[in-house]
Amino acid sequence: MEPVTESLLLVVVVATALAFDFTNGFHDTGNAMATSIATRALKPKQAVLLSASLNLVGAFLSLTVAATIATGIVDADVVTLGVVLAGLAGGIIWNLVTWLLGLPSSSSHALIGGVVGAVLAAAGSQGVLWDGLISKVLIPALIAPIVAIAVASVGTRLVTRFTQDVEQDDNDRLFRWGQIGSASLVSLAHGTNDAQKSMGIILLALIAAGAVPEDSGVPFWVILSCALAMALGTYLGGWRVIRTLGKGLVELESRQGMAAETSSAAVILLSSHFGYSLSTTHVATGSILGSGVGMKGASVRWSVAGRMFLAWLITVPCAGLVGAAAYGLGAVVGGGVGSFVVFGALIAVSGAIWYLSKREPVGHHNVNDEWKPKADNESILAESVVDHNMKLMRVSKKGKRRKVEGMR
Amino acid sequence: MSQYIEWDALGNIVLWGLIVGAGLPTLFALGVRAVEGPGARDEEGHIPTFRKILGGLCFGIAALAVVGAIAYIAAGGH
Numbered sequence: 001m002e003p004v005t006e007s008l009l010l011v012v013v014v015a016t017a018l019a020f021d022f023t024n025g026f027h028d029t030g031n032a033m034a035t036s037i038a039t040r041a042l043k044p045k046q047a048v049l050l051s052a053s054l055n056l057v058g059a060f061l062s063l064t065v066a067a068t069i070a071t072g073i074v075d076a077d078v079v080t081l082g083v084v085l086a087g088l089a090g091g092i093i094w095n096l097v098t099w100l101l102g103l104p105s106s107s108s109h110a111l112i113g114g115v116v117g118a119v120l121a122a123a124g125s126q127g128v129l130w131d132g133l134i135s136k137v138l139i140p141a142l143i144a145p146i147v148a149i150a151v152a153s154v155g156t157r158l159v160t161r162f163t164q165d166v167e168q169d170d171n172d173r174l175f176r177w178g179q180i181g182s183a184s185l186v187s188l189a190h191g192t193n194d195a196q197k198s199m200g201i202i203l204l205a206l207i208a209a210g211a212v213p214e215d216s217g218v219p220f221w222v223i224l225s226c227a228l229a230m231a232l233g234t235y236l237g238g239w240r241v242i243r244t245l246g247k248g249l250v251e252l253e254s255r256q257g258m259a260a261e262t263s264s265a266a267v268i269l270l271s272s273h274f275g276y277s278l279s280t281t282h283v284a285t286g287s288i289l290g291s292g293v294g295m296k297g298a299s300v301r302w303s304v305a306g307r308m309f310l311a312w313l314i315t316v317p318c319a320g321l322v323g324a325a326a327y328g329l330g331a332v333v334g335g336g337v338g339s340f341v342v343f344g345a346l347i348a349v350s351g352a353i354w355y356l357s358k359r360e361p362v363g364h365h366n367v368n369d370e371w372k373p374k375a376d377n378e379s380i381l382a383e384s385v386v387d388h389n390m391k392l393m394r395v396s397k398k399g400k401r402r403k404v405e406g407m408r
Numbered sequence: 409m410s411q412y413i414e415w416d417a418l419g420n421i422v423l424w425g426l427i428v429g430a431g432l433p434t435l436f437a438l439g440v441r442a443v444e445g446p447g448a449r450d451e452e453g454h455i456p457t458f459r460k461i462l463g464g465l466c467f468g469i470a471a472l473a474v475v476g477a478i479a480y481i482a483a484g485g486h
Contacts, residue, residue, distance in 0.1 A: 062483070150426070155429060166444050
């Protein structure tokens with residue numbers, strides 16, 4: 001390959017890795033801050049600013065970066081720059097699609113899925129270590145929420161039991177601080193963990209292109225740019241995901257928020273301590289569900305949770321499909337030009353998703369609005385018949401009218 | 409199935425998760441109960457010293473745990 005093309009390719013891979021880092025921060029703000037925003041312990045803007053700052057600090061806090069990607073899941077020998085680029089594209093697109101749908105899903109699983117798909121396209125099924133994929137990715141996705149639900153529900157039950165005869169105002173005032181502290185820990189751990197993934201990818205690309213020696217540490221500009229990309233993503237806040245986590249699953253109050261975030265922080269840190277990595281997103285979502293399970297009289301919207309679990313199960317295959325398609329596109333066009341075509345396509349698809357999101361924008365202004373599922377006319381009719389409540393029908397007419405106005 | 413799940417690690421995560429992840433909020437709740445629970449304030453609205461100390465102890469341990477966790481993250485133990 002021409003040296004100029006090669007260095008341009010490197011620039012493309014680094015830019016894509018930073019873009020992934022950005023979507024990672026963007027997508028995962030809710031894991032730490034959704035509960036604090038929903039319980040109004042922090043104003044939405046304050047919450048994302050705090051979380052972004054802590055992600056930034058977290059990225060500098062610990063630098064045990066390894067130049068590996070999807071270790072033990074794909075055959076390291078088949079991972080080329082083209083595979084990394086296609087894998088990143090798969091991760092980014094899946095992150096954006098789930099964001100558009102307001103579904104929290106694991107950014108690391110999206111990346112792994114993208115890489116697995118690209119490897120499948122590049123080297124066939126023997127390039128993937130299937131046992132590793134099952135035991136390190138798919139099964140933990142099922143286990144993480146169960147563990148988190150258990151811990152958070154026990155915590156919530158005990159907390160509410162001991163504070164049931166304390167004035168609600170006093171509870172809110174004091175638990176607010178516990179909530180901010182525990183949510184900050186989750187942000188910090190996220191910054192340390194996830195920024196390192198992108199640093200590792202960029203380091204890998206630099207080594208592969210011969211820009212730095214093989215035993216090189218992470219250059220400072222890589223650390224800085226990864227930290228900034230993630231902090232910027234976090235600050236812009238994936239408000240759709242925040243809304244689902246904070247308002248969609250459970251109606252939260254400060255005691256539940258505190259129990260949920262402490263459970264998240266504890267399970268995330270313990271799981272990495274014991275070498276059994278669980279996804280931050282899966283743990284955080286499970287904890288929020290658990291805080292609803294453990295709260296007497298609280299209802300959990302299991303239908304929303306069910307959609308999430310489904311999204312987690314299809315994250316790897318879907319991101320894999322995109323990764324495989326991206327790799328195929330690059331291979332068909334061929335060479336350095338192929339990579340630029342992949343990059344261009346990635347920008348085009350991302351732009352389209354962003355355009356779609358503008359139809360029903362969710363931002364700091366409406367993130368805490370009441371959760372109203374979009375009910376179709378038939379189910380409203382059924383409900384009104386079952387409850388013998390014709391008022392429900394009137395609501396439906398109103399909704400219809402509003403819808404018509406909205407379409408104009 | 410068993411070759412796909414690291415049961416030892418999982419058991420440890422659940423056990424310590426319950427102790428730390430559910431225990432700390434409970435401790436915090438006991439602190440809240442100490443300073444604002446029923447009967448915590450006398451007629452003039454003052455909180456007795458022993459309740460303040462008890463509450464401070466609970467909140468202090470919770471704050472220490474946060475500091476410890478930050479040190480743990482910084483030490484690269486995760």
